[in-house]
Amino acid sequence: MEVKKFIDGLNSFFPEPKCELEYNSPYELLVAVILSAQCTDKRVVQVTRELFKEYNTPEKMLTLTQSELESKIHSCGFYHNKAKNILSMSKDLIEKFNSEVPKDINKLQSLAGVGRKTANVVFSEAFKGDAIAVDTHVLRVSNRLGFAKTEDPYKCEQALMNKFDKKDWGRLHLQMVLFGRYKCKSQKPDCENCPFNNMCEYIKNKK
Numbered sequence: 470m471e472v473k474k475f476i477d478g479l480n481s482f483f484p485e486p487k488c489e490l491e492y493n494s495p496y497e498l499l500v501a502v503i504l505s506a507q508c509t510d511k512r513v514v515q516v517t518r519e520l521f522k523e524y525n526t527p528e529k530m531l532t533l534t535q536s537e538l539e540s541k542i543h544s545c546g547f548y549h550n551k552a553k554n555i556l557s558m559s560k561d562l563i564e565k566f567n568s569e570v571p572k573d574i575n576k577l578q579s580l581a582g583v584g585r586k587t588a589n590v591v592f593s594e595a596f597k598g599d600a601i602a603v604d605t606h607v608l609r610v611s612n613r614l615g616f617a618k619t620e621d622p623y624k625c626e627q628a629l630m631n632k633f634d635k636k637d638w639g640r641l642h643l644q645m646v647l648f649g650r651y652k653c654k655s656q657k658p659d660c661e662n663c664p665f666n667n668m669c670e671y672i673k674n675k676k
């Protein structure tokens with residue numbers, strides 16, 4: 470799979486890729502990304518529109534008890550762990566970073582409940598840093614097109630960083646998420662109308 474053809478194809482599908490979560494600060498984005506695990510962005514947006522009306526800083530979030538927060542984020546699924554992580558992360562932010570979300574992937578990962586994917590999304594999206602966050606869509610698309618041959622998100626991230634120019638990482642992440650979500654879907658990918666169907670390992674392996 471040629472890098473240039475892939476980038477050109479993504480640019481024609483998604484000329485202005487945007488994160489589908491809604492946020493007004495790095496903290497809101499961090500909370501939204503934690504809520505988005507195993508949940509659609511659409512659902513997260515419904516929940517955060519209400520939640521952030523009152524609870525949009527670490528201090529305000531910590532006025533909620535675990536069960537109060539659980540009831541507000543219930544519809545996102547895995548609400549017990551998500552509430553626990555959001556409260557622990559907020560406490561860490563106040564205690565270690567003066568309530569500011571750090572602009573550093575390692576520091577982001579040091580926050581309770583923040584894994585590499587979440588740290589990369591926040592670094593790339595909120596701070597325009599160079600990072601490729603590997604979520605389920607990016608992992609699937611990378612494997613189908615042969616950019617990576619691994620189910621390990623970290624190894625996939627390394628393979629993509631080796632393959633693509635640093636300046637393209639942030640945009641590429643957004644476009645690959647959208648491509649995986651709307652075109653190269655997990656079930657029934659739209660291979661017939663895909664510009665990469667003559668270069669796709671998934672198609673080759675099906676034949």
Ligand code: SF4
Nearest residue numbers: 653658660663666669
């Ligand atoms: S040809 Fe099908 S499987 Fe391959 S990238 Fe396109 S949509 Fe995905």
